[in-house]
Amino acid sequence: MRRESTGAEVTRPRLPEGAELIRKRAGMFVGSTGERGLRHLVFGVVERAVNDALAGHGGGRVDVTLTADGGVRVTDDGPGIPVEAAGHTGGPGLEDLLTRLRPEVRTPRGRRTVAMSPMSSEPAVANALSSRLTVEVRREAGHWVQEYVRGIAVAPPAAAGATTQSGTTITFWPDAEIFETTHASCPDLENRFREVALLNRGLSLSLTDERDRGEARSVQFLFPDRARDLVAGLGLETGARLHPDVIAFEEEDARMAGTVEVSLRWSDTHEETVRGFANSLRTYEGGTHETGLRDGVTAAVDEYARKHQLLTATDPRPGFDLIGEGLTAVVSVKLDSPLFYGATRTRLGGDGDAVHPGVQDTGAVHACVRDAVRAHLGTWLEEHPEQAAAVIGRIVERTRRG
Structure with missing residues (x-):
């Protein structure tokens, strides 16, 4: 694990329950602190997005962007994560999903979830292992935003106006104090996204890489036949x-x-x-x-x-x-x-x-x-x-x- 030397001890607030353990034992949750673990971190967030996008109508869209500043943005057009502050019901709430490790839950009959990687990491793992994470929820005509720093909420979810869209956008910046590299490999992500799109009818998965100073590169996976x-x-x-x-x-x-x-x-x-x-x-x-x-x-x-x-x-x-x-x-x-x-x-x-x-x-x-x-x-x-x-x-x- 790498830490910056500042010449002074930095005191940080206590992490939410579970997040402290995740940061201390990162390899146990994502396999390693190298590129393989970074890939599992990305897959964990994309897995949730894919399952939300596929929920209820057998298709949907998930867009993954590797941003120029080292972040990973995952956007889906699903129903949107329920926000407790808005009174939403119908599943784990936003803050619960991002701060707590949940015991294994059997899926309801007829709901066959997509698994992106053998590690099956949860969004709470990505939150704990990121230096920063932002989330936007579009649900029931409302738009909500929230920000986290190393697993800690900066403030409660805030209303950000009305919207006619639905879905969730999670953007996270893998923590350089945890990972040996924060540069995800595009070919590895592309190969897995291609498989998942092939195996799930109607699913559109895209990957855009904005990290090159030149023109952004984008590829979309959608297979009608x-x-x-x-x-x-x-x-x-x-x-x-x-x-x-x-x-x-x-x-x-x-x-x-x-x-x-x-x-x-x-x-x-x-x-x-x-x-x-x-x-x-x-x-x-x-x-x-x-x-x-x-x-x-x-x-x-x-x-x-x-x-x-x-x-x-x-x-x-x-x-x-x-x-x-x-x-x-x-x-x-x-x-x-x-x-x-x-x-x-x-x-x-x-x-x-x-x-x-x-x-x-x-x-x-x-x-x-x-x-x-x-x-x-x-x-x-x-x-x-x-x-x-x-x-x-x-x-x-x-x-x-x-």
Whole structure:
């Protein structure tokens, strides 16, 4: 931790409950005091904005700006954070959200929140670890503003007139006394924003960098053709395509209290690429949703090949090691209360894992994804016999070669 030497001890007022701990143990809350921790800090504020923007109408806009003076401004067009002073209800109030760490709260059924990073830091963490933070709320025709310094409110929220807009703007300046660098990397932010925009229908995410003395650079992520974009937009396509279509579907399943979305395509390469997400969080170590995808693809291909006598009763069932050659697939599940292995949330759990009270058994995810993939891929193969022949024929040939 870096501190300025002034030659005299500086006495600061006591921080609000929780903020003092956050400043002393910053790495525990954002992973590190280096660039990785700074990135988690940004993601924590953007996560709240994305979920507000998506609330209620399945779309929305979030604009993130890296300002010339080292700040990060995050603006959304959601309903606006409730302001206690204005008598707003309907969720955590502004000052509570920015000054208190809240115990983990299970989301209401049907409200599947987007997770931006494994650390899942809250706005209160960004407030405590910033030298300054300002917030503007536009809600119920009123405009409210408030300012904080190192987690301490300078004054109560103040009314700033009427407005016809809704949403929240949080601008914060990461504290140089805490972080080794306060310069966030644009490419790292862009990659994550692209993923989140791809995985959430109707969401528009933009990133503007004003830190260069020249012209500001801005990029916007909005993907109307999500089925095709899920494969192409994530940079997964390799080799020549064996068929022109992206096989894609989205399905709700009450058994897992969530939705599954899959996009896949085969190419003429020997590589298999399967990328999984749970509530928009990349599951680098896989989990029940990815296993369900593989099992569903294997079942659909085997059933089609035997029904059309491309495989006989004596032919062995092709394994996914053969079926997956050349396959590029994205599987995204959105669950009310997902269960992950460990604090890093890089593997989706289930299938006999211990289930905490109030958390659904994500073992159901395996069966739901498997059944959905088996049905939808099986239908696609039946409806596209020429394209199916190109895919299945190569698999059958490899199966018989052993």
